[in-house]
Amino acid sequence: MAALLIEGSNGPWEIVIGLEVHAQVISRAKLFSGAATAFGADPNTQVSFVDAAMPGMLPVINRICVEQAVKTGVALDARINLTSVFDRKNYFYPDLPAGYQISQYQQPIVGRGTVTIDLKDGSSRTIGITRLHLEQDAGKSLHDIAPHASHVDLNRAGVALMEIVSEPDLRSPEEAGAYLKKVRSILRYIGTCDGNMEEGSLRCDANVSVRRPGDPLGTRCEIKNVNSIRFVQKAIEYEANRQVDILEGGGAIAQETRLFDSAKGETRTMRSKEEAHDYRYFPDPDLLPLVLDPAWVDQVRGSLPELPDPKKARFIADYGLSPYDAGVLVAEQASADYFEAVAKGRDAKAASNWITVELFGALNRLGLDIDRSPVSAAALGGLLDLMTDGTISGRLAKDVFAAMVESGKDAMTVVEEKGLRQVTDASAIETAVETIMAAEAAKVAEYRSGKDKLFGYFVGQVMRAMGGKANPQALNELLKRKLAG
Amino acid sequence: MASLTTLSIAGARDGLRAREFSALELTQAHLAAMAGARRLNAYITETPEHAISQAAESDARLARGEARPLEGIPLGIKDLFCTKGVLTTAGSHILDGFHPPYESTVTANLWRDGAVMLGKTNMDEFAMGSSNITSYYGPALSPWRRPGSAADLVPGGSSGGSAAAVAAGLCLGATGTDTGGSIRQPASFCGIVGLKPTYGRCSRLGIVAFASSLDQAGPLARNVRDCAILLRSMAGHDPLDSTSVDRPVPDYEAMMGRGAKGLRIGVPKQYRVDGMPSEIETLWRQGIDWLKAAGATVRDIDLPHTKYALPTYYIVAPAEASSNLARYDGVRYGLRVPGASIDEMYELTRAAGFGAEVKRRVMIGTYVLSAGYYDAYYLKAQQVRSLIARDFATAFESVDLVLAPTAPSAAFAIGEKMDDPIAMYLNDVFTVPANLAGLPAISVPAGLSADGLPLGLQLIGRAFEEDMVLAAAKTIEDAAGFSHGPGGAR
Numbered sequence: 005m006a007a008l009l010i011e012g013s014n015g016p017w018e019i020v021i022g023l024e025v026h027a028q029v030i031s032r033a034k035l036f037s038g039a040a041t042a043f044g045a046d047p048n049t050q051v052s053f054v055d056a057a058m059p060g061m062l063p064v065i066n067r068i069c070v071e072q073a074v075k076t077g078v079a080l081d082a083r084i085n086l087t088s089v090f091d092r093k094n095y096f097y098p099d100l101p102a103g104y105q106i107s108q109y110q111q112p113i114v115g116r117g118t119v120t121i122d123l124k125d126g127s128s129r130t131i132g133i134t135r136l137h138l139e140q141d142a143g144k145s146l147h148d149i150a151p152h153a154s155h156v157d158l159n160r161a162g163v164a165l166m167e168i169v170s171e172p173d174l175r176s177p178e179e180a181g182a183y184l185k186k187v188r189s190i191l192r193y194i195g196t197c198d199g200n201m202e203e204g205s206l207r208c209d210a211n212v213s214v215r216r217p218g219d220p221l222g223t224r225c226e227i228k229n230v231n232s233i234r235f236v237q238k239a240i241e242y243e244a245n246r247q248v249d250i251l252e253g254g255g256a257i258a259q260e261t262r263l264f265d266s267a268k269g270e271t272r273t274m275r276s277k278e279e280a281h282d283y284r285y286f287p288d289p290d291l292l293p294l295v296l297d298p299a300w301v302d303q304v305r306g307s308l309p310e311l312p313d314p315k316k317a318r319f320i321a322d323y324g325l326s327p328y329d330a331g332v333l334v335a336e337q338a339s340a341d342y343f344e345a346v347a348k349g350r351d352a353k354a355a356s357n358w359i360t361v362e363l364f365g366a367l368n369r370l371g372l373d374i375d376r377s378p379v380s381a382a383a384l385g386g387l388l389d390l391m392t393d394g395t396i397s398g399r400l401a402k403d404v405f406a407a408m409v410e411s412g413k414d415a416m417t418v419v420e421e422k423g424l425r426q427v428t429d430a431s432a433i434e435t436a437v438e439t440i441m442a443a444e445a446a447k448v449a450e451y452r453s454g455k456d457k458l459f460g461y462f463v464g465q466v467m468r469a470m471g472g473k474a475n476p477q478a479l480n481e482l483l484k485r486k487l488a489g
Numbered sequence: 490m491a492s493l494t495t496l497s498i499a500g501a502r503d504g505l506r507a508r509e510f511s512a513l514e515l516t517q518a519h520l521a522a523m524a525g526a527r528r529l530n531a532y533i534t535e536t537p538e539h540a541i542s543q544a545a546e547s548d549a550r551l552a553r554g555e556a557r558p559l560e561g562i563p564l565g566i567k568d569l570f571c572t573k574g575v576l577t578t579a580g581s582h583i584l585d586g587f588h589p590p591y592e593s594t595v596t597a598n599l600w601r602d603g604a605v606m607l608g609k610t611n612m613d614e615f616a617m618g619s620s621n622i623t624s625y626y627g628p629a630l631s632p633w634r635r636p637g638s639a640a641d642l643v644p645g646g647s648s649g650g651s652a653a654a655v656a657a658g659l660c661l662g663a664t665g666t667d668t669g670g671s672i673r674q675p676a677s678f679c680g681i682v683g684l685k686p687t688y689g690r691c692s693r694l695g696i697v698a699f700a701s702s703l704d705q706a707g708p709l710a711r712n713v714r715d716c717a718i719l720l721r722s723m724a725g726h727d728p729l730d731s732t733s734v735d736r737p738v739p740d741y742e743a744m745m746g747r748g749a750k751g752l753r754i755g756v757p758k759q760y761r762v763d764g765m766p767s768e769i770e771t772l773w774r775q776g777i778d779w780l781k782a783a784g785a786t787v788r789d790i791d792l793p794h795t796k797y798a799l800p801t802y803y804i805v806a807p808a809e810a811s812s813n814l815a816r817y818d819g820v821r822y823g824l825r826v827p828g829a830s831i832d833e834m835y836e837l838t839r840a841a842g843f844g845a846e847v848k849r850r851v852m853i854g855t856y857v858l859s860a861g862y863y864d865a866y867y868l869k870a871q872q873v874r875s876l877i878a879r880d881f882a883t884a885f886e887s888v889d890l891v892l893a894p895t896a897p898s899a900a901f902a903i904g905e906k907m908d909d910p911i912a913m914y915l916n917d918v919f920t921v922p923a924n925l926a927g928l929p930a931i932s933v934p935a936g937l938s939a940d941g942l943p944l945g946l947q948l949i950g951r952a953f954e955e956d957m958v959l960a961a962a963k964t965i966e967d968a969a970g971f972s973h974g975p976g977g978a979r
Contacts, residue, residue: 053591057816059584060571060593060695062730092812094858096835103815154831156820284858286867289702289809291731 008176010214010248017214017251019244020221021174022134023236025187027166027197028141028205029072035140035164036063036106043203047146047157055162057101062290065090069164070294071304072196073113073138076166078305079194080133080187082117086298088137090291094284098156099143107167109285112137113294119170119190120313121182122331131183132171141165166197172211172221177237184208184233185335189312193337201232208236212243214251222247223257227271230264239264243271315340323352332360338374339364345381350388358384362402366409378412379405387415395419396426397476428475430482433466436474437486440465451487462487493518494658498562498715499742501661505551505561512547512561516540516605519563523607523659529630531644531654533568534576535608543605550603557603559722565654565663568609569616570596570706571695575606579697580614580624580647583817583842585824593695594727595664595706602722607660611650614844615814616671616699619916621649622907623846631679631900632657632975636941640902645675645916651709652679656975662710662719666696668703669802670896670920673932676709677895677945680934680973682962683709684716685920687952688927689734692727698813700806701732703924713933713963717741720955736953744956749964750784752957755888759795760919762897769894769944772936776892776946779968780961790888792880795922797873802921803914804857804870810847811854817842849910878926885951890961893919895945899938919947929955933962934971943973 009016034041037054054061077084089111092104114136120128143161147154168187174180188199188206199206208231213224227243230236242264247257261280262271310318312334319330319340333356334340342363347355363384367377387405390396396404396419407418419425427433440462441448451458462483467474493515496504504510520537540563547561571577571589578584592600600606611629613621620643622628631644631653644653648665652675655663665672667685676683684707691706698704708719721742726735756777761770777787819825819838826841828834843851857866884891896916906912923930929952932945946965950958 056821058589058591058822059577059579059587059697059816060589060693062694064729064731094812094815096815096818096832098818098820098831101816101821103818104812282860284812284855284860284863286808286812286858286863289700289732290698 008178009217010244012248012252014252016217017244017248018217019175019240020172020213020215020224021176021180021240022172022211022224023170023174023180023183024209024211025168025184026207026209027076027168027191027199029069029138029164029166030196030198031066031068031072031164033066033068034162035066035069035138037162039162041163043205045159047155047159049159051158051161055101055158057103063106063288065291065294066164069138070113070296072164073136073166074296074301074304075194075308076168076191076196077114077117077136078308079190079311080114080117080119080136080168082133082136083115084296084301085111085113085115086296086301087111088113088294090138090288090294091285092288093139095281097142097145098154099145099158099161101143101158101161105140105142106288106291107139108137111293119183119186121179121186123178123182126327129179131173131179134169134171136166136168139165139167172213177240180210180240181233181237184236186312189335193311194308204231207231210236210240210243212240212247213257214244214247223259225257225259225271226261227264228261228274235264235266238266238269239271242269246271309337319343323347323356325352325356329356329360336374342374342377342381346385346388348385350385350392354388355384358388358405362405370409379408383408383414390415390419394426394428394475396424397472400424400426400472424473426475427470427473428478430478433470433474433479433482434486436466436469437479437483440469441486448487452489459483459487492658494522496661497712498559498661498710498718501562502560502718505547506556508551512544512551512605513541515561516544516563516607519607519658519660522657526632526657526659529632529653529657529659530611530627531629531650531657531659532565532608533578533580533611533624533626533650536575536606539575540605540607543600547603547605557601559599559718560603561605562603562661563605563607564599565607565610565651565660566596567612567648567651567664567666569612569666569697570664571697572596572606572609575609577609577697578626579616580612580626581842581844581847582625583824583839584697584822585842587823589695591695594692594730595696595723597695598722598725599664604722610648610654610663613647613649613671614847615697615810616647616666616668616704617810617846617850618646619670619674619913620901620906621646621675622903623844625844628903629653630903633679633900633942634975642900642902642942643678645678645896645900647671647675648683648709649675652676652681652683655679655681655709655711662708662715664706664723665709666699666704666706667920667924668699668705668806669924670917672707672709673920673930673945673947674896674916676932677934677943678900680943680971680975681709681711682713682716682931682933682966683707684720684931684955684958685923685929686720686724686955687734687929688924689732690724690929690953690955692725692730692733694727694730700809701813702809703802703806705924713931713959713966714742714745716931717745717959734953739956741956741959745959745963747960748783749780749961752780752785752890752961753888754780754785754787754961755790755884755891756787757790757792757795757884757891757893759792760893762918765894765897766938768938769897772944772946773892773894776935776965779965780892783964783968785961785964787892788888790884790891792877792884792891792922794873794876794880798877798922798925799914799918801870801873801877802917802925803853804866805874805925807850807854808858808867809854811851811858814843814847814851846910874925877922881922881926881928881949889950889957891949893947893949895919895932895947899940899942899944923949928952929958931958931962933965933969935965935969936971937973943971
């Protein structure tokens with residue numbers, strides 16, 4: 005099951021996990037300035053006077069970023085706070101030009117919500133969302149350009165982030181992974197974050213503690229800035245075991261911030277509680293409280309696309325898919341759309357099987373996203389149609405599909421070019437049957453004397469002679485009649 | 490013809506349009522005066538080339554009959570306003586060599602209307618002070634002296650350089666900023682008019698921030714009309730300042746003539762503070778009589794939370810300052826003192842770059858925002874601030890304006906009051922409440938102290954009623970007939 009208990013020497017330990025996801029908002033301009041946000045630009049080419057904290061510069065909120073946060077809040081089934089406040093979080097670091105980050109502390113834009121996670125065994129669990137707030141990203145410090153100096157790139161400074169904080173409701177690395185996948189899936193559906201963990205547009209801090217089942221929460225450690233779902237799971241697993249070892253050894257957990265070393269697969273101390281910053285939060289006097297018009301929030305609410313969970317339920321109800329298959333198909337909007345295009349007017353279960361097994365297998369091998377699939381939904385639909393109308397057999401269809409992946413051509417073209425069209429012409433099949441029967445007269449006699457298991461042998465022989473193109477049903481009928489004599 | 494440097498802005502405007510003198514002549518007269526008065530240290534940076542080129546353009550426009558509202562009027566600009574390509578220091582060593590690649594909105598508005606920049610005026614470091622002695626560039630001096638004394642007097646602060654320059658004829662008017670009295674108190678000390686507009690009336694964009702929720706730009710000039718003229722150009726909505734207010738800017742000069750007839754004036758009991766010199770009390774009474782004589786009615790009012798204004802201010806302002814000044818870290822601009830680590834670079838840079846008063850306020854501000862102290866200090870101060878604003882709101886239900894002294898004393902000499910920061914902070918006792926409540930307030934010269942130094946009266950109005958503040962100030966100005974200048978009558 006989902007909750008993973010660590011077996012200790014005197015009984016099991018329960019892992020308690022809360023995640024803080026930092027999701028970079030998709031917007032052309034930064035949260036409080038007009039500078040561009042595109043990833044990968046030359047250092048310090050996307051920096052306004054505001055981003056560089058030049059004297060006298062002032063922040064002005066970007067309406068698009070607010071809309072994105074509200075969209076996300078709605079998609080997380082969360083309370084939208086019509087009044088929220090931006091605060092300054094004060095600390096010194098070279099990639100934080102103003103010496104403070106504009107964030108939201110006591111009054112975030114989004115309050116409590118929920119996310120339903122899907123587990124491997126087909127079960128689901130509801131995880132609480134504590135809050136979502138808007139804040140500025142920091143720049144990047146570059147330490148590898150010169151031996152005795154650090155450089156700063158402020159392109160990222162001031163880009164909008166949504167910090168999505170979960171309740172400590174997760175109980176295993178698997179659940180943490182499922183939570184991250186679901187949050188990422190929702191963000192991508194609504195287009196508020198691209199969810200790209202390698203480029204850092206989605207980052208995760210994990211709060212981990214352990215306890216005896218039923219006990220109050222244990223002391224937690226925060227693992228900072230882990231940059232893949234797999235690493236988050238590994239970090240949690242390592243950290244939970246580390247804590248159990250300490251507790252079983254009679255020690256106590258020190259509340260601290262830790263870093264995950266992905267090369268060594270372990271966490272280590274970054275700073276202790278005593279070294280924790282005093283951020284001296286206070287409301288940013290340069291910004292008025294953010295007040296939203298309820299009618300506008302309703303408008304945003306109405307603009308959301310169908311989200312993964314309702315879509316999954318619909319796929320199960322309308323298409324008769326299994327919860328597992330439905331879950332796989334709705335994980336990405338593009339695969340769900342692909343499925344619906346193929347399934348429309350066709351056998352939905354066949355469509356689902358072809359997509360989840362053959363297509364995903366091929367895309368995996370090629371390392372391609374479904375958006376760049378060499379076989380379009382229309383082309384796969386065409387292949388299914390050729391099977392339905394008897395043009396090709398199911399067995400040949402796999403070969404046709406492989407050729408489609410290879411060439412990008414549609415099914416009919418492949419069938420024609422390779423001469424794979426199924427033979428339903430009775431006289432052609434009859435000729436082949438007669439040839440085989442003539443060549444295998446002894447076996448025919450055996451069959452007729454009662455050894456009817458040989459029927460399959462004759463089917464195989466005829467099929468081989470016809471290059472697999474005989475319509476199996478026509479062949480069966482004809483062969484049965486001829487052998488009967 | 491009067492000397493070009495003793496003209497009013499209105500008078501210079503008329504003279505330029507009548508071609509009695511050229512903008513270049515007017516500017517050059519001021520540049521010469523500046524050169525002759527460097528002892529006052531009123532300017533940190535003089536910008537003669539800039540001024541001459543702007544004046545030349547003004548003359549061309551005047552010749553074409555295309556004069557703008559402030560065409561050819563030479564001004565001093567407080568060195569807190571960022572001026573594109575021109576050294577901007579905020580009176581601090583930490584902005585060493587800083588030439589902003591942008592212009593503040595307020596100064597851009599002035600240049601749009603044809604004004605000429607003579608230079609950047611001296612000020613207390615980061616506008617923190619009431620005497621101009623905290624400037625890294627040395628104190629600006631008042632052009633005034635006590636009769637028979639050679640002691641140098643402070644011009645007040647933080648806009649001390651602007652006030653000294655206006656009073657000494659080193660510009661026709663100047664910009665200032667007022668966070669707790671930094672326009673009104675130096676205006677009072679130097680015998681000129683200084684107006685702090687409503688919070689949000691002038692854009693803060695491009696003004697080096699001290700305390701963002703209190704800072705407001707305004708004019709200093711030698712009479713009320715000139716302040717009205719300058720404010721009209723300086724004010725206006727700026728979409729790049731989220732706290733600036735989108736309201737039309739009226740023609741203050743035209744509205745100023747309404748006088749005080751029918752106005753209801755409130756005199757706050759709580760402003761009669763212990764130890765206030767009797768000459769201040771007498772001047773205040775005189776002001777009441779002038780307004781009554783002009784047809785106003787006067788009544789006592791209650792502003793019960795007044796006594797908390799100064800402590801509240803000295804929590805809120807340093808708190809915001811401690812955060813606003815975090816950007817001066819030696820990384821991107823201004824002074825950098827190298828260190829072995831980034832933390833050491835920060836420490837050495839800020840230790841060398843900030844003066845004692847700035848450090849004191851950064852430490853106070855850091856303290857009051859710290860975990861465990863926030864609720865007792867910053868949060869409480871914000872609550873008291875709301876009560877102070879409510880006091881005014883209640884008072885303004887029954888009166889139109891509040892009349893009070895500007896400062897509890899006349900200017901003091903360099904060296905006096907210097908050893909005790911608290912005594913220095915008390916200078917702001919009458920000016921700070923208007924900042925906390927965000928209200929417009931003006932200081933207008935009303936008389937001389939027993940030792941011959943100017944004293945100002947202050948009028949505080951409802952938000953965005955600068956027109957009424959100016960009208961009543963004009964009434965006092967006319968009644969007072971204040972014709973004194975440094976070194977005798979102008």
